[in-house]
Amino acid sequence: MEALLNFFSAMSSLVWGPPMLILLLGTGVYLTIRLKGITLSKIPYAISLIFKEDNESEGDVSAFEALATALSSTIGTGNIAGVATAIAVGGPGAALWMWIAAIVGTATKFAEGVLAVKYRVKNEDGEMAGGPMYYIQEGLGQKWKPLSIFFAACGVMVAWLGIGATVQANSMADALQANFGISPIVTGVVMAALVGMVVLGGIKRIAKVASKIVPLMSAIYILGTLYIILTNIVELPAAISLIVKSAFSGQSAIGGFAGAGVMLAIRKGISRGIFSNEAGLGSAPIAHAAAKTNNPVRQGLIAMLGTFIDTIIICSLTTLTIIMTGVWNSGETGAALTTKAFNVGMPGPGGLVIGIGIIFFAFSTALGWCYYGEKCIEYLLGHKAIKPYKFIYILCVLLGATVKLELIWAISDVVNGLMALPNLVALLGLSGIVISLTKEYFNNTATNGKDQAEHIA
Template identity: 85%
Template sequence: MAALQEFFSSMSSLVWGPPMLILLLGTGIYLTIRLKGVSISKVPHAITLIFKKDKNSSEGDVSAFEALATALSSTIGTGNIAGVATAIAVGGPGAAFWMWMAALVGMATKFAEGVLAVKYRVKNKAGEMAGGPMYYIQEGLGEKWKPLSIFFAACGVMVAWLGIGATVQANSMADALNANFGIKPLYTGIVLSILVGAVVLGGIKRIAKVASKIVPLMSVIYIGGTLYIILSHIGELPAAVGLIINSAFNGQAAVGGFAGAGVMLALRKGISRGIFSNEAGLGSAPIAHAAAKTDSPVRQGLIAMLGTLIDTIIICSLTTLTIIMTGVWNNGMTGAALTTEAFNVGMPGPGGLVIAIGIIFFAFSTTLGWCYYGEKCIEYLLGTKAIKPYKFIYILCILMGATVKLELIWAISDVVNGLMAFPNLVALLGLSGVVISMTKDYFNNVDIKESEELKTIA
C-alpha cells in the first residue's frame, strides 16, 4: 500500500507540474480575454436564465436548472470540505488565493465547455442526448482527432471509478460517519452502493430530479453553518484575508504542526484542489449540460459557468475562511478531519454533525453525477451494451473506496483528473473560434431584443 501511494504521489507531482498548471490557467486566461470578460460581466444575465424555459427549444432531456443541478451534484462534493482542507494543510493558506484565481478564469473555461457541449451533441439510439468533450473533439476538430476523444473517454471512466466519482466520495463519507457515529466503513459502502444503484438505474432524468432536490438542500445547510462561524469570528476576517494573500506570494513559514509551504506548492495545491472541486477544464460538466432542453449553446454555456461561481467562489471560500478564522489550519490535521475540527471550534456541539450531514449529502450527490458521466464515456467507447457492466464495477468501486486509506485515494484522484483535463483543454483551444463567434451572435441578438422591448415600452 505504501509503495502504491508513493507511486501515485510521484505521478501526481508530474501530472500537476508546471506544464499542466500553465495549460489550465493559460486556457482560462486566453478565453477570458478573447471573450472580453463575458464570463464575469454577464453573471447577472446568466442568473436570470436558470429558471427561464428556452421557448425555442425542441431538443433535450432535462431542464436547464436540472442540467446545472446535475453538474453541481458532481462538483459540490467532498472537494468542498476535504479537498479545500487538504490544500490549506499541505499548501498553506496561500493555496486558497490560487484556488480563487483558477476559479475566476475557470468560469470562461466552463462557459466554453457548455457552449461546445450543446453545439456538438448527438442523439443516441435510445433517443437521449449525448455530448461532452469526446463528441466536440471528434465532431469539432475532425475525425483525425478521434484518438484524443477516445483518450478522454477512457480517462473519464477511470475518474468515475477511481477518481472524483465512486472511491473518493465513499471514502470521505465512510470516514465522516465512522468518526462521528462509529459506523463501520464497510456498512457505509454497502448502504451507499444500494442507494446510488436505485437512482442511477433510472438514467439522467431520475438523476437530474434527485440532484435538483438534494443540491439546494445540502448547499443551504452547509453555507448556513459556515456563515454562522464566520459571523461569530468576524473580527478575524481582515487578518484571515491578509494571511491568504501574503502566503500566496511569500509562502508560509513553519508554524506549530505545519511543516511549511512554498509559493509553488501553494499554487499547485490551490489549482489542483480547485479544479478537483469545480472541474473547470476537466470536461465533466459539459456531459450534463449536453442533456439540457435548449437550442442555444451560448445560453447553456452561461448557465454552466455559474457552476464554478457557486462551487469555488462561494462554497470553497466559505470553507477556507472557516478553517483559517477558527485558527485550526496549522494543527497538523488534514482532509475532512480538519474541516470538522474547524466546525467543532466555531460551533461547539452541533458543528461536527453539520459536517457529517454535509459530507453525506455531498458524497451521495457526487456519486450520482459521476456515475452518469462515466456512463456516457463508456457508451462512447463501447456502446450501450457496456453500460450495465460499467455500473456494476462503479458500485464495486464504492465498496472499495469506503475501506481504503484516504491518502492513497486522493493521490490516485489527482493523477486521473489531470490526465482527463489534457484532451479537453486542447479541444477548447482548438475550438475557441467557434465559441467566440457564437457568443458574439448571441449577445448581438440579445441587445437587439432588449432594444426592441425598450421601444415598445416607450
C-alpha cells in the same frame, strides 16, 4: 500499498507540475480575454436564465436540472476535505491561487458548455449525448479521434477510481464512522444500494434527485459557514491578509512556517480548486449536453455558474471558516480540519453539520460521476456497455468505503490531470467557434428586456 502510494504521489507531482498549471490557467486567461470578460460581467444575466423553462427545445432535462447534475459532482468532498488539504499542505495562500483559477475557470466552463450543446448527438434511445469526446471528434475532425478515445477512457477511470465512486464512498464512510460509529463496510453496502437505485434510472432520475439534494445541502452548509464567519467577523481582515501574504511566501501548516514554497501553494490551490469545480476537466459539459435548450451560448452561460457557485462561494466560505477559527495550523488535514473548524466555531452541532454535509455531498457527487462515466463508456463501447459499467461502478462504491484514503486521493489527482489534457487542447482548438457563437448570441438577444449587444473580437 506503500509502494502504490509513492508511485501515484510521484505521478501526481508530475501531472500537476508547471506545464499543467500553465495550460489550465493559460486556457482560462486566453478565453477570458477573447470573450472580453463576459463570463464575469454576465453572471447576473446567467442567473436569470436558470429559471426560464425551455420545454420546446430538444433535450432530456431542464437547464436547472443540468446545472444541478453538474454541481452534484462538484459540490462535494472537494469543498470540505479538498480545500482543507490545500490549506494544510500549501498554506492559507493556496486559497488565493484557488480563487484566481476559479475566476478564469468561469470562461473555461462557459466554453465547455457552449461546445457540449453545439456538438451533441442523439443516441439510440433518443437521449442526448455530448461532451469533450464528441466536440473533439466532430469539432476538430476525425483525425483527432484518438484524443477523444483517450479522454473517454480517462473519464471512465475517474468515475471508477477517481472523483466518482471510490473517493465519495471513502469520504462518506469516514464521516459516518467519526460521527455515528458506523462501520465502513455497512456504509459501503448501503451507499452502493442507494446509488444503484438512482443511477439505474438514467439521467432523468439522477437529475431529479440532484436538483433536490444539492440546493438543500448547499444552503445548510453555507448557513453554517456564514454563522461561524459572522461570529468571528473581527478576524476577517487578518484572515484576508494572511491569505494574500502567504500566497507569496509558501507558509504552510504541515511542515512548519518555512513551508514547502510558493510553488506548492500554487499547485495545491489550483489542483484542489480544479478537483472541486472541475473547470477544464471536461466533466460538466457531459451533463449540460442533456439540457433542454436551443442555443449553445445560453447553456454555456448557465454552465459557467457552476464554477462561481462551487469555488468563489462555497470553497471560499470553507477557507475563511478554517482560517478565522484559528485551526488551520492545528496539524489536522482533510475533512478532519474542516470538522475541527466547525466544532470550534459552532460548538455542539458544528461537527454534525460537516458529517451530514459530507454524507449528502458524497452521495450526490457519486450520482453525477456515474452519469459522466456512463456517457464515456457509451462513446467507447456502445450502448450495450452501459449496464456492465454501472454494476462495476456500484462495486467501486462498495470497495471504496474500505480503501486507504491517501491512495485514493493520489490516484484521483493523476487521472484528473490526464483527463484535462485532451479537453484543454479541444477548448483552445475550438475557441474560434465559441467566440463566433457568443458574438452572434449577444448581437441578436435582448438582455433583460434591453438591447445590449456585445461585440466580441
